[in-house]
Amino acid sequence: MEQNQIKNSAITRQSEDFAQWYTDVCKKAELMEYSSVKGFIIYRPYGYAIWEQIQNYLNKRFKETGHENVYMPMVIPESLFAKEKEHVEGFAPECLVATKGGKEQLDDNLIIRPTSEVLFCDHYARIISSYRDLPKLYNQWCSVVRWEKTTRPFLRGAEFLWQEGHTMHATEEEARHETLQMLEIYDELGRDVLAIPFSKGRKTDKEKFSGALETYSIEALMPDGKALQSGTTHYFGNGFAKAFGIQYQTKEGKLENPYQTSWGVSTRLLGATIMVHGDDNGLVLPPQVAPIQIVIIPVAANKPGVMTKAKEIAKQFKDAGFRTKLDDSDKTPGWKFSEWEMKGVPLRVEVGPRDIENEQVVLAKRNTGEKIIVKFNEMVEKADQLLKVIHDEMYKKALSYLLDHVTEVHSMDELNVALEKGGYAKMMWCGDQACEDKIKELTNATARCLPFNQIAFDTTCPVCGKKACKVVLFAKAY
């Protein structure tokens, strides 16, 4: 009873108001807090720790694939920013601009970086001169600023944390390979770490990054039926290299412009993780990124021996390498259950006097609520297994939802029905941007991607009736 009261008072139900549920969870699970600066959020310890887990995984993968971390200036002179025309047009409307330094007006205003292509290009122009200098495989962890009017925690903000990779290659082939390789790493981050199945593919020209020749993305599907772009990789050709005068001498002594990529994921991944897995009791965190994987809650903690045993158990889990927390506060077990459910800890360990008598603990899975009784001496091994099971169950549940929400459509009516249901309308498209615009105008859905798997299932475009040549996924999106 008490426990239910807490739950009910804590957060809005998903079915009542999904957007409000999301904001409630972000705050009540102490992932973030609003600051006094509009659109800028505070990443609280529990939220930031999830991001650190993502960083650890990606840093390992980036290093394995030969990338190095660097740090570039956080500001870009307006004059430098203007060098690549399409790029500056795309970003200028959402730039925060510094005009004063100390007591003086700046001669050349400084844009707080919204992305760092031009800074990397400016640097590469100085350090690349020979084929021996290639490839350059740099990555940067930082925050970027985009002056957005409408903001939501982790999904869209004036400032967000991300990594941005910027690479230079001798050949087009190598750069194209890099673009797809990094998309694959992001996809694996979803599958193996966040338990999120992504839809992968190429962006349409309308949706691609300002200045890129090709953009690829991973898209996650949210329980409200909307897609969330969760990461992108871009192939630039040598357009920026030409604009910035980046040249290298080939083995044969010729001067050429190198080929470029960039790619990034951001704290938006936290938003995806919260929405894909969460429920009416709060967060449900994938074990790989949970700041606390196992929480130990003593029951009847004042009874002799209980707290001692709980500490012993916590130590065993900790020593075995799990991120473990013993909740030895003076709150009631019911309160503690609710609190740690809200925070999405994958596995709860309950131990009380009767358990101790029977040399056992109760393991409770956050994702299903299922309880398993195990003996002390099997507890660590069982927890290890269960965390893997939890990950798999979470992934499968998300995948099943995704597969249920991809609908092949052959007409505008079917498109409307599919979008009404939520998820992706999978459509054959003529490739004409006018048809893409029309769908946006009529339904507010956008082309999320051209999936890699391009098996035609119809011959005409439902919008214009002309010959269709491309499979495309449309959806409403964040």
Added chain:
Amino acid sequence: MEQNQIKNSAITRQSEDFAQWYTDVCKKAELMEYSSVKGFIIYRPYGYAIWEQIQNYLNKRFKETGHENVYMPMVIPESLFAKEKEHVEGFAPECLVATKGGKEQLDDNLIIRPTSEVLFCDHYARIISSYRDLPKLYNQWCSVVRWEKTTRPFLRGAEFLWQEGHTMHATEEEARHETLQMLEIYDELGRDVLAIPFSKGRKTDKEKFSGALETYSIEALMPDGKALQSGTTHYFGNGFAKAFGIQYQTKEGKLENPYQTSWGVSTRLLGATIMVHGDDNGLVLPPQVAPIQIVIIPVAANKPGVMTKAKEIAKQFKDAGFRTKLDDSDKTPGWKFSEWEMKGVPLRVEVGPRDIENEQVVLAKRNTGEKIIVKFNEMVEKADQLLKVIHDEMYKKALSYLLDHVTEVHSMDELNVALEKGGYAKMMWCGDQACEDKIKELTNATARCLPFNQIAFDTTCPVCGKKACKVVLFAKAY
């Protein structure tokens, strides 16, 4: 011969022009590069990797002592910044200010954070209400901007990377303990990781942080005789807490303001490390932070079996957990020796046909140039020992230099002689700021700190002749 030419052409000698030597090393060792934005440098992979090692060590120590990482906005509204008077006066002259967002002028200008006390206080005011919420032990890794006119790589820049801890405590005693505990951790970072002996102590009121009640610092002594402030910790009392309305209810139900600290070290530590250990051949990196601890250089690499063996050796070191690099490029061994000396790699492994015949390698220590021949089967163990020896030798050398450059002075003449020699003039002081100002005016030296060890060695202040009560270290400083 060839090797010497490389060395000579690469960098200025320390004895010729120490400042130029420093800049040469920063660039030639590829630690940093200038950007197109005045005062903002690029942290290149080799420099950034050293910073990452420092981060790893500190994150571990911070976690052990109960601290949590967070991320706060990178901008501060001018109106919020103005809340603590002393603080804003100290920082206003060096702020970079954003006045435009998108196409509009901002109502409340945004200062790019020069430090984040006010952001943390603003946040703490929202999340602290009870004694149960204390202590709050937060740390942030980020970059900050200070609009400096004269900049030098890592030592003084418009933007630098740092960590800033900001903590809140129920009692003055606990906050004071925190202030000194963090200073101790910084000191241990120097001793155990950077091989730098710091001088520790309290800052004079003239030199303390704007808004703090007390500032403590670690100071490193550079080979040119100048001190480099390398980290600070501050005790604030409850001044900011009052200004920002941060209150908590005690167990007894009373409302009180908590007590605050902040503390930080920055990429300035890279500058200290470069200068304290470097020599005319370039960088000399302490093994704990060296991005590459062991470099393997095949000699006569085209001879049968040499490259295969070199790869095998590299694998053995790597598998043993050392940060290892095999230089299999087509440059000559002489070039490679010079290059990796420039980059300060602590241990070089040479292997050629005769070594292979004798089942041995040559280990060369970067700090002393000493060469040791060891058998293959003892190589890994020996390298492990040598890296520890190198660390100890580097620390002892720096300590010996420091001890040689602390001169007790009893008169203004002696002060001048000591400062002329370089290093610290250790002086008894009356405590009057007028005397401190006078020394600055006459010698350009500043009070670096009041060391913890306050054993009086004289009775009068050499400046005014009045009764002296404090031991203070004066030095010229960066």
